[in-house]
Amino acid sequence: MATKQLKMGVVGATGMVGTEFLKMLQERQIPISELRLFASERSSGKTLKYRDQDIELQALRDGCFTGLDVVFFSAGGPISKIWAPKAVEEGAYAIDNSSVFRMNKEIDLVVPEVNGDLLHKYTGPKLIANPNCSTIQLMLALAPLQKKFGLASVKVATYQSVSGAGIEAVDELKNQTRAYLQNEEVKPQIFSESIAYNNLPLIGEVETSGYTNEEEKMIHEANKILRQEDLKLSSFCVRTSTINGHSEAVWVELNKTIEKEEFVKCLKSAPGVVVSDSFTTNRTADGKDPVYIGRIHRDFYDSKTWLFWCVSDNIRKGAALNGIQIAEMIFDISQH
Ligand SMILES: NC(=O)c1ccc[n+]([C@@H]2O[C@H](COP(=O)([O-])OP(=O)(O)OC[C@H]3O[C@@H](n4cnc5c(N)ncnc54)[C@H](OP(=O)(O)O)[C@@H]3O)[C@@H](O)[C@H]2O)c1
Incomplete structure (x- = not known):
């Protein structure tokens, strides 16, 4: 046909x-x-x-x-x-x-x-x-783990590139970076402070909860997409001076204790996910489709909790x- x-x-x-x-x-x-x-x-x-x-x-x-x-x-x-x-x-x-x-x-x-x-x-x-772009990449990693082992709680810290704030934000980073190297300053327009060589722990506005609206979006969107209203997800979003690609450090508490091989196997068979033995950076993920997962290891104190690094192109899959x-x-x- x-x-x-x-x-x-x-x-x-x-x-x-x-x-x-x-x-x-x-x-x-x-x-x-x-x-x-x-x-x-x-x-x-x-x-x-x-x-x-x-x-x-x-x-x-x-x-x-x-x-x-x-x-x-x-x-x-x-x-x-x-x-x-x-x-x-x-x-x-x-x-x-x-x-x-x-x-x-x-x-x-x-x-x-x-x-x-x-x-x-x-x-x-x-x-x-x-x-939201940061939610999408996290969902590709969490959904297969949820299906296979069940999710109890998730904590995520994001490292989000300026492209997430649009074309003008990319120009602002480039102009401020050039100016910084010449001991000059370009006044921030898009971001609250200069983004060149800097991290801004504020994406969006702070809500009465103390979270920003970007962080609250990740929390509520994840519950809706995963159809798990009781999932305890907490996020802390940071804008970094990278051009494209969002990175996330994730702590996921499963409902049961499993071996590392099982965790890795589950993510390796997940659609849209690529697992590496070490890690992938924003620049490697730039212009590519997958969500890259790396640095997988168990938490020191809690055998059901796993840590990993998750990177994706926010303009593409995001x-x-x-x-x-x-x-x-x-x-x-x-x-x-
Ligand atoms: N960047 C990301 O990573 C990302 C990820 C997920 C979702 N989003 C969402 O996607 C949307 C766009 O983001 P972006 O980063 O692409 O922004 P952007 O680079 O600033 O682009 C904005 C676009 O909107 C157009 N526009 C502005 N006013 C308009 C109007 N009155 N009528 C029709 N078009 C108008 C602009 O056209 P002109 O060129 O004519 O001004 C431009 O094409 C936002 O809602 C953003 O939250 C962005």
Whole structure:
């Protein structure tokens, strides 16, 4: 049977995530008969290359999604909030990268390797939320352990690259780094303090709980995706002066005591995961699809607790790849 040719839209096509969407749609040879690209009014009239086509960027307007099968949203929460439901009304699946719909009970929050079964029940266009980038990579590691051994608690410290805060954040790191080396200073615009040669233990805003909203997102999203409301997960998120890729140091307490071989075997057979004997860095993970796990060892004091290092490309599996995999599952597009 011939594969259906899809009509697709990308909102935020000029951004960090949008650019990766365009790259990955080509890389994965998604069958596309029409591609509409959207950005702000500032970009209207400019063009972006897709395969051998120059596609003109459009601003959003009522009716702009009519005739499309699926639209990927990566232009921030306020845009998604208004326009993603409109895309569904106009007949398209909307796959949203922002955080606005993630905790809505009516909306599925999907990592295809973990809870992709949710996508099989759809009978018509729906809005589907893509989880936070730091959550996605953690889910690929935790889900197989949950299934095989049961999870009691998880603690995670993140080391998140500036690309997670968009294109302007990458420019800010580069400009501040150049300036620092010349004993000059570039005033922070995106981050609260200079990010060059620095770690900022604050991503988002501090909530009344004392956690930041980024940390709370990881906690609540994990419970929803793993369908385990009693999982005790705690996170501490740090922005580092790396360009791309998020790293995580993870402590996972299982429901039973197992041997290291069993732990490693379980992760080695997990989809989308690559286990190494030593470790993988952000720079090695940059531009690659898998979630890399390394430095696996048992806790000194608790035989049920394991520590590991988890690295992934936040723009790819943490955003664009996960979104495209959702579309591939909905439209039954296989990858060889
Ligand atoms: N970066 C990550 O690792 C990551 C991971 C997961 C999820 N996300 C989420 O994805 C979204 C985008 O992130 P990003 O990092 O790609 O940001 P970004 O690099 O700053 O890009 C923002 C995009 O939004 C577009 N935009 C701004 N205002 C618009 C408007 N009024 N109408 C239509 N488009 C508009 C921009 O177009 P112009 O070029 O015309 O301004 C640009 O294409 C955010 O919700 C973010 O939280 C990001």
